[in-house]
Every structure is written in C-alpha cells, then in structure tokens.
Amino acid sequence: MFSRRTLGLFGSIALGALMASPAMAKCSITRTGTVDVIGNAFPVIDHIAKAMQACATSGLTVNVKVTDKARVETEQAFAAGTSPFEIAHVSNGVLVNLLAKGQLQPMTDLVNKYKAQYKLEDRMLVTVGNEVYGIAFMANAQHLFYRKDALEKAGVQPPKTYPELLAALPKLKAAGFETPFTAAYKTGWDVATEFTNLYLGAGGEFFAPGSAMPAFNNAKAVAALDTMTRLKAFMSPNAQALATADVTTAFQQGQAAMGILWASRAAAMDDDKVSKVVNQIEFAAAPAVTAGGKPSNAIWWDAFVMPKQMDGDREAAFLVMMEGVSEDTMKTGMTLTNWLRSGFQPNRHSKGVAETINANAAMWPDQPYFSLAHAALGKAAADVLAGTKPAAQALADAEKEYVQTAKERGFIK
Amino acid sequence: MPFRTFLGFVLPSVVAMLMLIALPLAGVVYLSLWNSYTKTSFVETTVRTPVGTRVERRPVAELDAAGNPVIVREWYGSRNFETVLGASNLAEAWERDRSVSATGQPTSAWQRFTALFRDVTNVKFWGALEFTLLYTAVTTPIILALGFLIAMGVNSVVRELKGVLIFASLLPFIVTPVVGSLSIKWLFLDNAIITVWLEQLGFGKIYFMQNAFTTRLLIILVGIWKATPFVFIVLYAGLQTVPSETREAAIIDGANRWQTIRHVIIPHLMPLFVFVTLIHLMDAYRVFEPILVFSGGQGADSLQHLTYKILSDEQNFHKASAAALLMVLGIVVLLVPLIIKTYKDQRRAFA
Structure with missing residues (x-):
C-alpha cells in the first residue's frame, strides 16, 4: 500500500x-x-x-x-x-x-x-x-467545567449539587444553548466512569467490605442512573458516542455551557489555536448528590x-x-x-482538582476486581440510557456478569 | 508435474501456513479449553498512595519460592464457550412465558417471536452476531453494485481523467481503518462538516449516533465507503480483459448496451465477482473499527468487538480465545457455499 x-x-x-x-x-x-x-x-x-x-x-x-x-x-x-x-x-x-x-x-x-x-x-x-x-x-479528577459568561447571562449560580445543576439546565437551554450539558457518556469505559462518579458521590459501595462480593445493585445505583438519564436529555442526542476528546471539542466549540470533564483537559480550554472559549471556562469540584455532600467524583x-x-x-x-x-x-x-x-x-x-481534594472526595475504587465491575456497569448504564432496559434489570444483569468474570479471575471462589 | 517439483513449489507456502496459521490456531484452541489466573489471597495490607495511607484487607498475589506469582490453571472444557454464547441466559430467554402481554392480552405468534428475538439478541454474543450478519448481508450487494458501476464509469471516461478518478476512488481503501473511522466520527458529530452541510441543504439537524438505527446506518455507510474501492479496482482490472471481439460480435448481433453488459461483460467478470464476494464476506464479518469508534457496542456490536472487549476489559485470554474460535466457525459456515462452488468449478476445469 x-x-x-x-x-x-x-x-x-x-x-x-x-x-x-x-x-x-x-x-x-x-x-x-x-x-x-x-x-x-x-x-x-x-x-x-x-x-x-x-x-x-x-x-x-x-x-x-x-x-x-x-x-x-x-x-x-x-x-x-x-x-x-x-x-x-x-x-x-x-x-x-x-x-x-x-x-x-x-x-x-x-x-x-x-x-x-x-x-x-x-x-x-x-x-x-x-x-x-x-x-x-x-x-487528576473529572470535575465541573462551566461557561462563566453563559451562566451569568442566564442568571444561574455555578451549581453545588446535581439538583441545582438539573434546575439550571432548562434556563441555559432557554438562553440559547441547544445542548447545554456535556460529559463522556460513550458506551463502555466512559459511561461506567460517569456512573462511578455519581454512585461514589451518593456514598455508594461497590463491594462487601474485605471481599470481592458485589454490593452495587441497590437504590443508590438506581438513583445515579436516574440522574444520568435526566442529564442525557440536556446533552447532544449523540451523547452515547461522546468520548473525552469529543466533550473537549464540544466545550472548545462553545456548544456546551456545563459539563463534567477530566482536569487534564482544562488547559486545552485556553489554547487559542483550537478553542473559541479562551478564558471563559471556569472549573470547580463536581456537584454533590445532596446539599453539603461530598463532590460526585473521585480522585x-x-x-x-x-x-x-x-x-x-x-x-x-x-x-x-x-x-x-x-x-x-x-x-x-x-x-x-x-x-x-x-x-x-x-x-x-x-x-x-484542588476543590475536589479539599472536599475529601472519594478515592477511585482501587480493588483489583473493580475493573471487572466497571466493565459490567459500562454495558448496564448504556442499556439504561438507551432505554433498552430498566435500571433494576440492568443492574441485576451487571451483577450476574461481574460475579461470573470475578470467578474466572479467581477473586470469588 | 513430478511430485518432487510439485513439492518444491508448494512446500514453502505449506510451511508458512502451518507456522503462521495452523499453529496459532491450535494455540487458541488450547487456550480456550482452560482458565488461569494469578492466585491471590486477602491479606491485611498497608497501602500508601498520594491520597493517603490505608490499612485494609486486599487481595495480594501469592508468590512461589522464586518470588514469581503463582498461576492457577483450571481445565474448563466447553465452559468458556458456554459463557460466551450466554448459554444460561439463552435457556432463560427460551423458557420465558410469553403467552400473555404486559397488559394481559393473549399474544400472537408474531409478537411471541419478536419478544423472543429481542430477548435472545439481548444476550451479548447473539446481539453481536445479529448486527455482524446484518452488516455483512447489507453491505455485500451494495458494494458489488457500486464497485461495478464505478468500474464501468471509469472505464468509459477519456484516458486523461482515469488516473485522477482511480486515485479518488481508492482513497478510502488507503486510509487506515481506525483513522478512517475516527475522522468520519468527526465529520458526523454535532456541528461537524457533514451535519452542518446537511442542515444547510434543509435536512434539519441530524444526529447520526443518537440511537441504534442511526448508528447502524452510519456504520453500514462507512463500511460501504471503505469496501467499494476494493471491488472497483478488481472489476476495473477485469474489464481490461473483456475481449473486444466478443463485444463487437454482440454489437453486430444487435445487442444494445444493457444486453452487452448483461450477456457479455457480467459473465466474463463472474469469477471476479465470486472472488470479491468471498473476500468481502470475510472482511465484513470482522467489522471492528467503526463499532469501536461509533457505538462502543451499544445498538450495534460485532463479534470481533466482543472478543476485543473480553480481552481488554476482563484480561481473559481463555474466554477471548473461545470467542475468537466461535467467530472463525461463523466465517467457515458463511463461506461454505462459495467454497463448494469454487471447488466444483476447479474440478470442472481440470476434468
């Protein structure tokens, strides 16, 4: 060739x-x-x-x-x-x-x-x-990125909690942002990571203490999936194809007013060669699930x-x-x-990142079997967001899948 | 031909095939029948990271006398295959009672069938197989027709234009698959060149990755874009060999353009059509990059992507080997009719 x-x-x-x-x-x-x-x-x-x-x-x-x-x-x-x-x-x-x-x-x-x-x-x-x-x-951490100018124009304070964020999105939409929110919801690793952030923010545990047995099929997980479904309504209809690079571009091109993105992409917002929003994006810890709670992200x-x-x-x-x-x-x-x-x-x-660390956000789960649960949850969250499975069924399926793979890797006897 | 001479000709390729195809395949079969993992035990461990120090019960790799991790090997037999095929989920789906709908109405046979189909394709392997087959079935006739049309078109333009046209037609063929798929993703995302252009043409805002249908459509379009040049170049080469005597004879006999194509050109190119179909069936069945880039498996999955996910997400060589073998089996089944036809043609040729 x-x-x-x-x-x-x-x-x-x-x-x-x-x-x-x-x-x-x-x-x-x-x-x-x-x-x-x-x-x-x-x-x-x-x-x-x-x-x-x-x-x-x-x-x-x-x-x-x-x-x-x-x-x-x-x-x-x-x-x-x-x-x-x-x-x-x-x-x-x-x-x-x-x-x-x-x-x-x-x-x-x-x-x-x-x-x-x-x-x-x-x-x-x-x-x-x-x-x-x-x-x-x-x-590193995934945290809130927001357009200062857009929030001011829409009369919205930077959200501290997800309910505040969800309340702000219709106002930003009315202010001219067709798809005001963005985050990496791509099926697999990305969407599983967003789920993990929200679930950790609600104080969720993935495993029974000191063992590899799953403990993520519960009401907190259903609530996290519900929040994601509601956020998706304010995202680009292509949400489930958006990986980190696409979210970065959405901000740089001025399509998004708020979103969750990796701190390692913050500097790229002010790169005038590729960004139309130089100095307009501000950064904060991820919103908490409830007022006064820990940020919904992980260090x-x-x-x-x-x-x-x-x-x-x-x-x-x-x-x-x-x-x-x-x-x-x-x-x-x-x-x-x-x-x-x-x-x-x-x-x-x-x-x-500094706000995230100061607010004592959760640490990213570091059990060696977490990546297996994460993989199973990537499929589950995608199914729920696509509307092909109700949350309870998707979580039950993910639990079954995780137990199977954890047994194969010798973590569950 | 003396047997020694024959051997001299084929031996190098037989050896290469044994080493590069048969041996790795045997290795994959062997791997698929086993399971292995690093032996760990839960031990109270002190872990110090930039986030702080913790003492907790964690799985720690057990080491042998030489300090190497202990690997447990288990005979799995058909278990990896059963897991990949989703045997237990499949049995569950089959046995589910669908005689009444959610609203309590008795269901028709068609409703029961579609419900069963949905439950079966919900099992990962069968969902992936469904789209893999759909992709293969849809792209094959389209690329054959398109490739032929382009070949006929290029063949009939003036000489000076041919080089440019051939280069332009071959472009998608040259682009590396992942790069091709990525750049296409950037063409079709929100406010990307093509979506903006379609909007200006009055089609409204189209989101190509919004649901299973649009994603499938996009993956199929990319597949066609990618594979058509191959068909074109092969058929274009074939067109250069159509004997002008036969074509002239047809014209003298009063055949119109369509009849010449139908009765002279297509029969002449038939072996090439069979060849490109064969190659494309194998290629299409291995569709991977567009799935990885566009859908991540949601709404459109493929067997190759499923195998990749098992390997990358679960780090399980054994189960991934089983998935790969099931895929190879599928290709063989798909190719059987064409192989039989080729075999018969060969026998006839030598008879």
Whole structure:
C-alpha cells in the first residue's frame, strides 16, 4: 500500500514533530542501552515524553509511545514473558490491577539511591507493605467545567449539587444553548466512569467490605442512573458516542455551557489555536448528590511503574523515569497538570482538582476486581440510557456478569 | 508435474501456513479449553498512595519460592464457550412465558417471536452476531453494485481523467481503518462538516449516533465507503480483459448496451465477482473499527468487538480465545457455499 520509502518519510516527520521540543533542561544520564516507555495520550504526557527523549545519547535510545490504548497495551505487555516496555505510565486503576497480578517490579532500592538527587517526595511514592511500586507525579479528577459568561447571562449560580445543576439546565437551554450539558457518556469505559462518579458521590459501595462480593445493585445505583438519564436529555442526542476528546471539542466549540470533564483537559480550554472559549471556562469540584455532600467524583493519580519481567538496564530505565518527573519537567510544564511535587504552583486550571481534594472526595475504587465491575456497569448504564432496559434489570444483569468474570479471575471462589 | 517439483513449489507456502496459521490456531484452541489466573489471597495490607495511607484487607498475589506469582490453571472444557454464547441466559430467554402481554392480552405468534428475538439478541454474543450478519448481508450487494458501476464509469471516461478518478476512488481503501473511522466520527458529530452541510441543504439537524438505527446506518455507510474501492479496482482490472471481439460480435448481433453488459461483460467478470464476494464476506464479518469508534457496542456490536472487549476489559485470554474460535466457525459456515462452488468449478476445469 505504502512504499517503504513513504513510510520512512512519515516516520521521520512524526519523529521530527516529537523532537522539536522547546528548550528543555539538559538530561545528564550516562548509562547506555534502550529504554522503551508507554504512556496515555494527554497533554502532560507529551511534555514528559519530551523530557525523557532529551536523555537520548549515542549510547542510550529512548522510545516513548503515546497512545490512547495505553491501558490495554500495558496490561498485555506486563503479562508477557518479557515486557517490551521498561516504563509505563498508568493510572491508579491500572496500577492496582498489575499489582494484584504480581506484575510490578519493586524499585525501593533505586528510590533510596536517587531520592535526594531527584528530590523525590514521600507523597510521590506508591508503597505497598515496605516496597515502592510506583512513582506518582500528578493528580487528576473529572470535575465541573462551566461557561462563566453563559451562566451569568442566564442568571444561574455555578451549581453545588446535581439538583441545582438539573434546575439550571432548562434556563441555559432557554438562553440559547441547544445542548447545554456535556460529559463522556460513550458506551463502555466512559459511561461506567460517569456512573462511578455519581454512585461514589451518593456514598455508594461497590463491594462487601474485605471481599470481592458485589454490593452495587441497590437504590443508590438506581438513583445515579436516574440522574444520568435526566442529564442525557440536556446533552447532544449523540451523547452515547461522546468520548473525552469529543466533550473537549464540544466545550472548545462553545456548544456546551456545563459539563463534567477530566482536569487534564482544562488547559486545552485556553489554547487559542483550537478553542473559541479562551478564558471563559471556569472549573470547580463536581456537584454533590445532596446539599453539603461530598463532590460526585473521585480522585485519581497517575504514576510510572516498571514491569517485573523485563530485560535491559533497570537503573537506566529508572533514571529516564526520574528525568520525566523531575522538578525541571514540572517547571517547564507547570500549567499542564496538577503536579504532586510541593513546588507546584496552582493556577486557574487546577482549581477543580484542588476543590475536589479539599472536599475529601472519594478515592477511585482501587480493588483489583473493580475493573471487572466497571466493565459490567459500562454495558448496564448504556442499556439504561438507551432505554433498552430498566435500571433494576440492568443492574441485576451487571451483577450476574461481574460475579461470573470475578470467578474466572479467581477473586470469588 | 513430478511430485518432487510439485513439492518444491508448494512446500514453502505449506510451511508458512502451518507456522503462521495452523499453529496459532491450535494455540487458541488450547487456550480456550482452560482458565488461569494469578492466585491471590486477602491479606491485611498497608497501602500508601498520594491520597493517603490505608490499612485494609486486599487481595495480594501469592508468590512461589522464586518470588514469581503463582498461576492457577483450571481445565474448563466447553465452559468458556458456554459463557460466551450466554448459554444460561439463552435457556432463560427460551423458557420465558410469553403467552400473555404486559397488559394481559393473549399474544400472537408474531409478537411471541419478536419478544423472543429481542430477548435472545439481548444476550451479548447473539446481539453481536445479529448486527455482524446484518452488516455483512447489507453491505455485500451494495458494494458489488457500486464497485461495478464505478468500474464501468471509469472505464468509459477519456484516458486523461482515469488516473485522477482511480486515485479518488481508492482513497478510502488507503486510509487506515481506525483513522478512517475516527475522522468520519468527526465529520458526523454535532456541528461537524457533514451535519452542518446537511442542515444547510434543509435536512434539519441530524444526529447520526443518537440511537441504534442511526448508528447502524452510519456504520453500514462507512463500511460501504471503505469496501467499494476494493471491488472497483478488481472489476476495473477485469474489464481490461473483456475481449473486444466478443463485444463487437454482440454489437453486430444487435445487442444494445444493457444486453452487452448483461450477456457479455457480467459473465466474463463472474469469477471476479465470486472472488470479491468471498473476500468481502470475510472482511465484513470482522467489522471492528467503526463499532469501536461509533457505538462502543451499544445498538450495534460485532463479534470481533466482543472478543476485543473480553480481552481488554476482563484480561481473559481463555474466554477471548473461545470467542475468537466461535467467530472463525461463523466465517467457515458463511463461506461454505462459495467454497463448494469454487471447488466444483476447479474440478470442472481440470476434468
């Protein structure tokens, strides 16, 4: 289809785009070999990738693969005999899965050796028992994004609760927003995540304490699905196809007045190359389910991990990782995310996450069997929103599906 | 041909097929009959994360003497297949009493059938199979007809235009499937180029991903857009081989344009029609990218996407292998009539 030469050309164009980075602090690793890194596709990871690639010398090759299928690829890679990646960027949800499968490498010795040199802070160390398994570098959350100008025009206060939000939407619609609300309701991972936010906000538990038995088929879950159904009425009719990137675009194009979106997309709202709403979007914690309650979202954090099964120089890999999360990397990309380092200077884009953390929002469920429940709920929530199943039946089906998969993975006997 | 020479010709491809097709297939069969997982036990654990420190009972991987996780392997036999097929849900759907409707009225046979169909296609595998077959059945005749029309059209334009037309027709074929589907999603979302354009033409605001019907329609349209160039290029090549003597003879015998097409060109291209149908049936049956991008499985699912979901969501190689095998089985069933026809033609040719 393409000749080898054309492919080579494309390759070098892509490589050139990656290498053409702004002035980046010099990386001074003297080790040799190859370090392969995989990461999720969002703005700060591109920035970190450049910091890591700056370490490449004639003797050290650094390859960074940034993809929106990183979760799937990382889980397959770490399960392989020898992982093709020495470093992976993972969210807390993926980290616990890898940990429960015994696929993560402890890096306690390396942390002790380089802690002072790279100013690693204790809150960055993901520790289980006595071993460090991950270096966390950023916090993330899905929270409220709203158009300040639109809310003022419609005479609406930024909503603190979902009932307030639902009451505000008709007014925004009357003020000219055909589809005032937006959120990633795409079938599967996205819609399951929105459900999780609302269910956690209502104080819902997914499992019986200390076991993998499901506990999510209840009135709080039905109420969460009901809220989602009511919100959907104010979303684009394409709601069930909207993934995070589509929600980002809906805001940037001025189609949405309020919505729930990842904090890691906040900076993109003020990028005048792609956004029509520069400086018009404000950020806040997600609304609570009831007045005075916790925000309906969860705190996430992202970390770098190393696989148990790898060849190559683990110290070189660790050092490349350290350059990626160094103080200099943070300083040159301060506004790109909510860095966990103490030198982080909050800005207007980090307001949503800061409010979420201050309000003691729930932590994203970190049981290794949660991803199985999450997958089953993705189908259930989609069925309810599409109107093909009543909530009670969908939840019962999800429970059945979850128990089946949890048994197969050995979490339920 | 001496047997040794024959062997010399076919051996390399036989070896390649054994290594690249038969062996992996055997591996998939083997995997599908087992289940395995990392052995964990609930242990009181201290976990320190950026959000705080907790002590709780959590599943922890058990390690062997060498420090590697202990993997439990269980013989599953047909259990993975039963789970993928949704055997228990299917039995439930079959046994459900549908003799009276929700309002207490006695139901007609047709109502009972549609209710049963709905319950069966509610089971994931059968829902995916339904759309996979629908997609295959709808796209196949349309791409054959369209591809043929474009081939005839390009064949009859002046020489100077041919290159441009061929390039334009092949474009969708060249675009990588996921990129193609993603860019099409961005063409058809709210306020995207095509939706705005349709609105300006007076069709009103159309939301292509709003329900099962529109999503299915969009996926089928994308499928047609994607597959037609293949049919076109094959048939266009075939058109270059239509002997001009036969065509001229037909014209001399008084055949009009339609009769020439019907009695000379189409019979000449018949083997190519069979070939592209065969290839497209296999391709269509594996429809994946548009499902991933447009529907995520809601309203329109496919067997390939179902297999992918089992692998990516559940991290279950064994069940995913079973799903993949069931899919292969489906392709074989679908291709049987065409394979029999090809086999008969070959025998006739050598007889």
